[in-house]
Amino acid sequence: MTPILTVEYSCKSGDVEFKEESVPLHSPEELFAYVAPGGGCESIPNEVSEVNMMFLPPAHPNTQNPISDRHATLQLGIVILSGPLSEIAQTANEIIDKAGRGELSDGFLTIIGAG
Secondary structure (H helix, E strand, C coil): CCCCEEEEEEEEECCEEEECCCEEECCHHHHHHHCCCCCCHHHCCCCEEEEEEEECCCCCCCCCCHHHHCEEEEEECCEEEEEEHHHHHHHHHHHHHHHHCCCCCHHHHHHCCCC
């Protein structure tokens, strides 16, 4: 299965920046399992200053609505989501929905500035 998303963590100490290897995710379900309570997001070290979530381009371009494949960026706290506009919009809606239902970990809510 081809990844649809990579997650990269970075930390800064003075003028030195450290980047964690990218973690590939294969589905939105994997992402939301990670940011759910008990999903592992709480183990992100406090030193992390930025989390980049990069959605990969779609395997097949949207010929009916090409704007859906345009690159977009959304920043929530220290989390930066980038990739096709349709993926960013859908993920943002899911974050709002899951936050309202209590399906996101306190750690994730904190790093997106909602906790």
